[in-house]
Amino acid sequence: MExxxxxxxxxxxxxxxxxxxxxxxxxxxxxxxxxxxxxxxVSWTADxxxxxxxxxxxxxxPEGTSRSLRFFPDSLGRNCYRLPLxxxxxxxxxxxxxxxxxxDGLEKPPVFSVSxxxxxxxxxxxxxxxxxxEEFVWAPNKDVLPLCFHSIPNGGFAVVSxxxxxxxxxxxxSAALGxxxxxxxxxxYRINCGYVDGPLRYPLDPYxxxxxxxxxxxxxxxxxxxxxxxxxxxxxxxxxPPCVILxxxxxxxxxxxxxxxxxxxxxxxxHVVLYFAGILPVSPSFDVLINGNVxxxxxxxxxxxxSSLFFTVRGIRSLNVxxxxxxxxxxxxxxxxxxxxxxxxxxxxTTVSALQVIQQSTGKDLGWQDDPCSPTPWEHIGCDGNxxxxxxxxxxxxxxxxxxxxxxxxxxxxxxxxTSLAGEIQNLGGLQHLExxxxxxxxxxxxxxxxxxxxxxxxxxxxxxxxxxxxxESLAELKDLHLLNLENNKLQGPLPQSxxxxxxxxxTSGNLCLSFLTTCNESSSNSSLQTPQVTVFTPxxxxxxxxxxxxxxxxxxxxxxxxxxxxxxxxxxxRKRGESTSIPKSEVDMxxxxxxxxxxxxxxxxxxxxxxxxxxxxxxxxxxxxxxxxGRLVAVKVRFDKTQLGGESFINEVSLLSQIRHQNLVSLExxxxxxxxxxxxxxxxxxGSLADNLYGAKSKKLTLSWVRRLKIAVDAAKGLDYLHNGxxxxxxxxxxxxxNILLDTEMNAKVCDFGLSKQVAQSDASHxxxxxxxxxxxxxxxxxxxxxxxxxxxxxxFGVVLLELIxxxxxxxxxxxxxxxxxxxxxxPYLQAGAFEIVDESLEGSFDAESMRRAxxxxxxxxxxxxxxxxxxxxxVAELKEAYNLQLNYLGxxxxx
Numbered sequence: 100m101e102x103x104x105x106x107x108x109x110x111x112x113x114x115x116x117x118x119x120x121x122x123x124x125x126x127x128x129x130x131x132x133x134x135x136x137x138x139x140x141v142s143w144t145a146d147x148x149x150x151x152x153x154x155x156x157x158x159x160x161p162e163g164t165s166r167s168l169r170f171f172p173d174s175l176g177r178n179c180y181r182l183p184l185x186x187x188x189x190x191x192x193x194x195x196x197x198x199x200x201x202x203d204g205l206e207k208p209p210v211f212s213v214s215x216x217x218x219x220x221x222x223x224x225x226x227x228x229x230x231x232x233e234e235f236v237w238a239p240n241k242d243v244l245p246l247c248f249h250s251i252p253n254g255g256f257a258v259v260s261x262x263x264x265x266x267x268x269x270x271x272x273s274a275a276l277g278x279x280x281x282x283x284x285x286x287x288y289r290i291n292c293g294y295v296d297g298p299l300r301y302p303l304d305p306y307x308x309x310x311x312x313x314x315x316x317x318x319x320x321x322x323x324x325x326x327x328x329x330x331x332x333x334x335x336x337x338x339x340p341p342c343v344i345l346x347x348x349x350x351x352x353x354x355x356x357x358x359x360x361x362x363x364x365x366x367x368x369x370h371v372v373l374y375f376a377g378i379l380p381v382s383p384s385f386d387v388l389i390n391g392n393v394x395x396x397x398x399x400x401x402x403x404x405x406s407s408l409f410f411t412v413r414g415i416r417s418l419n420v421x422x423x424x425x426x427x428x429x430x431x432x433x434x435x436x437x438x439x440x441x442x443x444x445x446x447x448x449t450t451v452s453a454l455q456v457i458q459q460s461t462g463k464d465l466g467w468q469d470d471p472c473s474p475t476p477w478e479h480i481g482c483d484g485n486x487x488x489x490x491x492x493x494x495x496x497x498x499x500x501x502x503x504x505x506x507x508x509x510x511x512x513x514x515x516x517x518t519s520l521a522g523e524i525q526n527l528g529g530l531q532h533l534e535x536x537x538x539x540x541x542x543x544x545x546x547x548x549x550x551x552x553x554x555x556x557x558x559x560x561x562x563x564x565x566x567x568x569x570x571x572e573s574l575a576e577l578k579d580l581h582l583l584n585l586e587n588n589k590l591q592g593p594l595p596q597s598x599x600x601x602x603x604x605x606x607t608s609g610n611l612c613l614s615f616l617t618t619c620n621e622s623s624s625n626s627s628l629q630t631p632q633v634t635v636f637t638p639x640x641x642x643x644x645x646x647x648x649x650x651x652x653x654x655x656x657x658x659x660x661x662x663x664x665x666x667x668x669x670x671x672x673x674r675k676r677g678e679s680t681s682i683p684k685s686e687v688d689m690x691x692x693x694x695x696x697x698x699x700x701x702x703x704x705x706x707x708x709x710x711x712x713x714x715x716x717x718x719x720x721x722x723x724x725x726x727x728x729x730g731r732l733v734a735v736k737v738r739f740d741k742t743q744l745g746g747e748s749f750i751n752e753v754s755l756l757s758q759i760r761h762q763n764l765v766s767l768e769x770x771x772x773x774x775x776x777x778x779x780x781x782x783x784x785x786x787g788s789l790a791d792n793l794y795g796a797k798s799k800k801l802t803l804s805w806v807r808r809l810k811i812a813v814d815a816a817k818g819l820d821y822l823h824n825g826x827x828x829x830x831x832x833x834x835x836x837x838x839n840i841l842l843d844t845e846m847n848a849k850v851c852d853f854g855l856s857k858q859v860a861q862s863d864a865s866h867x868x869x870x871x872x873x874x875x876x877x878x879x880x881x882x883x884x885x886x887x888x889x890x891x892x893x894x895x896x897f898g899v900v901l902l903e904l905i906x907x908x909x910x911x912x913x914x915x916x917x918x919x920x921x922x923x924x925x926x927x928p929y930l931q932a933g934a935f936e937i938v939d940e941s942l943e944g945s946f947d948a949e950s951m952r953r954a955x956x957x958x959x960x961x962x963x964x965x966x967x968x969x970x971x972x973x974x975x976v977a978e979l980k981e982a983y984n985l986q987l988n989y990l991g992x993x994x995x996x
Contacts, residue, residue: 123189124307125182125264130155130167139301146262150180158202168202170258171248176466176478177214178257179247182264190238190272192265192308193246197233199225199258209255214247217443217473220285222251230260234309236272236437237283245469265307270337272370272437281444284370284437288361290314292431293347304341310433313349336407338372340433345376345405348432357385357422357429367438368413371420374433377402383427390419397425405432411439443473444485448794449874452911453506454480454487455920456875460503461495481512493517493537502883503875505529508716516540516560528552539563539584551576562586562606570594570613585610696769700776707735715788725780732783733768737776749777755853759826763818765841765851784849786842789815789900793837794909805946806990807846808904809954809983814848815840816976819897822850823890823972831888835896836877836910837903876910876922881966891966894975898961902926905955907939923962930955947989953982 127146128135130153134144146169153169160166171178184191193215199208208225215235223231237244244264248257272284291299291310301307351357363369371389377400387395387408394410412418418436422429445451451471458467465478472482481489489512497518504513504526512535513527520541527533528549535558543564551573553559557580566588574583575597583598587609594615598605607613704710706725714734715722725735738749749772756767756779771778787795789811792803803811822830832839832853839852873882877899879892899910902922910922919925929937935951957978963969970978 123185123264123266125262127180127262128167129259129261130157130169132167141301141307143261146180149182149262150178152178156202158198158200160200166198166260168198168258168260170202170256171250172256177245177247177249177468177475179245179468180262181468182244182246182262184239184242184244184264189269190236190267191244192263192267192306193235193237193244194261194263194265194309195233195246195259196261197223197225197229197231197258198260199229202258207255209258210251211254211257212249212251212474214245214249214474215283216241216245217445217470218283218440219249219474220283220440223257225258232309234286234289235283236267236286237442238273247474249475263307267306267308268337268339272338272372281442283440283442285440286435287363287369287438288434288436290359290434291344291347292349292433294344299343303343306339310344313347336374336405338374338407338435340374340405340407345374345432346378348376348378348430350379350428350430351422351424355424355429357424357431359418359420359431359434361418361420361436363415363417363436363438365438366414366416367440368411369415369418370435370437370439371410371412371418372435373408373420373431374405375400375407375430376405376432378432379428379430381427383429384425385429386423386425388419388421388423390415390417391421400430445470446472446482446485446487448909449506450487450509452875452909453503454490455911456503457492457501460501461492461497463495483509488512488532490514500524500526502526502873502878506875508532511535511555513537523547525549531555534558534579536560546571546574550574553577554579556580558582560584561588564588566590568592570598572597574598582606585613696780698769698771698778698780700771700773700778703735703771703776703778703780706733706780710735710737724783727768732785734781734783736779736781738778749779753779755828755830758828759821759830761818761821761825763814763847763849764821765849781851784841784843786844786846788838789840789842789848789903790836790838792842793903793907803941805942805950806983806986809950809979809986811840811842811846811848812901812904812954813976813979813983815850815900816897816972816979818848818850819893820972820976823893829890831890832893832896833888834873834877835893835900836874837900840900879966880964889966890972891969894961894969894972895963895966897972897975898958898969899923901954901958901961902930905930905939905951905958906937907941927959927962931959947986950982950985950989953978953985957982 124141126141126143127149128143129146129150131143131145132155134142136142150169152173153171156168156170157165158168182193195213201208208229210222210224210226212219213221213223213233215237216239220235221233223233225231246262248259250257289308289310290313292313294310295312298309298311300309304310349357373387375398379400380402382399382402384397384399386393387398389410389412395408398408400406420431420434422431454467454471454477458465467477467480470485471477471480471487472485476482479491480487481491486509487507488509490507490510491512491514493514493516495518497515497520499520499522500515505528507513507530509532510530511532513530513533514535514537516537517540520538520543522543523545524538524543524547526549527536530553532555533553534555536553536556537558537560539560539562541564543561544567546566550559550571554577556577559574559577559580559582562584563586566585568590569592570585570590572595574580575595580603582604584606586606589611590607590613591611592613594605594607594613596615599615698706703725706727707723708726710721710723712724713721714724720736720738723735723737725733727733753767753770753772756764760766765784766782767779768782769780771780786792819832819835822828822832830853832850834852835850839850841849841851843849873879873896877896879895882888882892882895899922903910906922906926908922912920912922926937929935933952933955935948935955938946938951957970957975960968960970961975
């Protein structure tokens with residue numbers, strides 16, 4: 100027999116509440132024009148500052164109250180609110196309310212998707228429920244959180260009424276989820292068990308969670324209320340449920356089972372939290388069952404104490420929570436159920452920065468904000484997971500292919516047709532995965548030297564340009580090429596015979612004189628005539644010919660066939676001879692380079708356990724963890740492409756690192772240079788890169804004190820000083836950045852990645868003229884504009900690294916206002932004026948002002964646009980040492996006091 104309990108405890112009936120002052124609350128009235136304070140003392144703000152799209156309307160409810168709305172008639176792209184997060188280490192509740200109520204008079208409630216960060220979180224169907232409230236719990240590692248709405252075909256316009264952001268207790272809800280960066284939670288239920296008089300929220304819950312009233316989720320009825328004192332022990336419950344929620348509970352008689360049967364929206368994984376308070380004069384014991392399975396046996400609720408249980412249940416469509424009595428009366432005071440959602444990986448910061456720079460170069464707002472791939476790809480972008488694999492910028496006035504395109508390492512398709520490109524094809528050699536390249540309908544005049552590096556290219560469309568001269572033999576090295584379109588250019592001369600293969604279609608019409616023949620007929624030199632367009636010629640049949648003609652045709656055909664066979668054999672033998680001699684010669688040369696060990700590919704596979712653990716990735720290739728036979732750990736860098744073609748950076752790095760040794764430069768342990776394998780083996784530095792420590796998902800920024808940052812800066816500067824001045828070689832690194840500064844276990848820094856380095860051949864030379872290469876955000880603007888590389892180019896890049904150490908932010912970002920996107924342009928005026936409010940907030944109150952001033956000024960001098968105004972790296976080292984010593988003295992004085 101079932102019965103309920105009503106127990107009046109000897110405590111005050113009034114709960115002493117500590118009111119919250121809304122620290123960190125953000126409450127947006129969508130479409131509103133004025134700010135106001137509601138009856139719960141919550142401050143509401145008009146949303147115009149936080150959203151850049153949408154139209155405004157309002158709706159009147161039957162009871163006479165009105166509510167403003169924002170709707171989004173632009174169905175393309177993302178319609179986003181950008182919510183500022185003042186404490187990125189906190190856990191947040193994000194709540195949105197969606198209302199239709201026929202505001203437009205069309206009687207067509209919309210359906211649309213909602214995303215948070217990179218995750219599509221839910222589909223709102225206002226024909227099903229109106230209003231519709233969504234709540235999410237997440238701890239994003241960002242300072243701005245995008246909340247976006249996405250139209251569904253024939254679903255109408257997305258519409259939103261309010262957006263709320265609330266910080267939650269630190270450490271709450273984390274026990275079952277672990278790494279919050281890859282998961283978020285969507286609220287399914289939050290029930291105030293035993294309470295039936297409507298929902299409770301702020302100020303009763305200082306975190307403004309909405310606790311819904313208990314309903315008849317099972318055949319059992321709820322109990323009446325219990326009163327408890329506000330000093331009731333909540334120790335150990337990180338979720339901090341308010342006492343007012345715990346003062347009621349659902350209680351059932353002995354030997355009965357208390358059941359909550361909860362339907363769920365989706366098949367998925369769910370996080371369940373149960374709250375218990377000892378509000379009965381007895382201590383009940385019971386088994387806890389989830390969907391019929393015992394998840395906790397003989398659980399006891401201690402008198403006068405509060406406790407909680409949490410479970411993660413995977414792959415369920417409905418939820419049945421049962422408390423099966425063992426002794427006395429099963430009770431539960433509150434419960435929460437959340438759907439666990441995966442958060443897609445973000446695209447690499449290098450890719451995002453490159454695309455943002457490309458957007459700026461177009462002079463157009465392409466709507467590229469936040470992540471390019473998730474929750475939905477940007478316009479003009481195609482993705483595979485978090486990798487940007489295609490870019491389509493046709494009909495946009497680019498004028499040139501800038502070096503920044505080389506940072507889009509995962510591209511498989513690039514369409515730049517009709518983009519006003521002129522001159523030589525350049526800056527695409529690093530796109531090792533590129534399969535389709537469309538540069539048609541431009542004004543390109545030359546093939547350039549990097550085409551042969553596109554080893555995976557399958558379709559190359561160069562039609563309707565101004566390409567001149569002969570087609571380079573190097574195109575024959577593109578073994579996967581299936582279509583080469585050269586129509587309507589100014590090319591002439593014989594096509595390389597190696598392009599004349601069955602698997603390749605070559606289109607050549609509309610050129611001056613272009614064919615597989617060794618010479619062109621005089622008539623074919625007329626530009627108005629089309630040259631042959633096919634690669635294999637099959638003679639047509641003739642009628643009414645003589646027997647003599649047939650005989651002559653057969654003889655001539657046989658002679659030509661024998662000639663073709665002999666010619667092909669000679670070419671094959673010549674090529675095989677070239678292959679058989681080139682690799683051994685390279686290996687012999689490399690064996691004479693310094694003390695670096697030469698590894699076989701078999702040894703490399705053993706060292707890396709068959710390339711089991713990837714620890715990094717760059718423009719050269721993947722880096723794998725390895726262990727030498729003696730147990731020493733190494734980092735093994737493997738080229739992306741499987742040939743030695745285009746391996747200038749490989750040869751350059753082996754050559755340079757074999758000749759230099761310095762405590763602040765990563766040392767080369769050895770290399771492998773076999774046919775189709777180019778591999779470098781470095782010493783392993785377990786501390787990761789400076790970029791990882793500043794910005795990684797598990798950032799160690801809080802451990803990077805100012806004195807430690809200065810030590811890293813001094814070490815890296817000393818490494819660069821050695822490159823510039825410390826040996827007979829004058830070496831310009833050309834790619835100095837925080838990800839190329841590695842740390843050992845003691846946080847000593849070493850500069851790595853010399854693949855782009857340039858040696859100054861003449862001791863008195865002032866510069867090297869070279870194609871611009873490097874990383875967006877770190878590139879010396881003078882080098883970019885003049886293509887003249889000097890040591891001061893490294894100084895500029897290192898100056899950007901110093902600004903990163905001071906400000907704790909990346910060189911390029913697209914959060915905040917546009918004038919803060921570029922770190923150099925944003926930080927330099929502040930630091931020159933001694934305004935240290937932009938210093939990384941984690942350093943606040945822990946640095947000596949003079950130490951910071953010295954470091955800031957040398958950083959600002961290093962990033963001067965005019966290279967002549969920049970200091971030499973030796974001067975940078977001296978200034979950083981002074982700043983380091985000042986900070987050490989400051990710490991010593993502070994400790995003494």
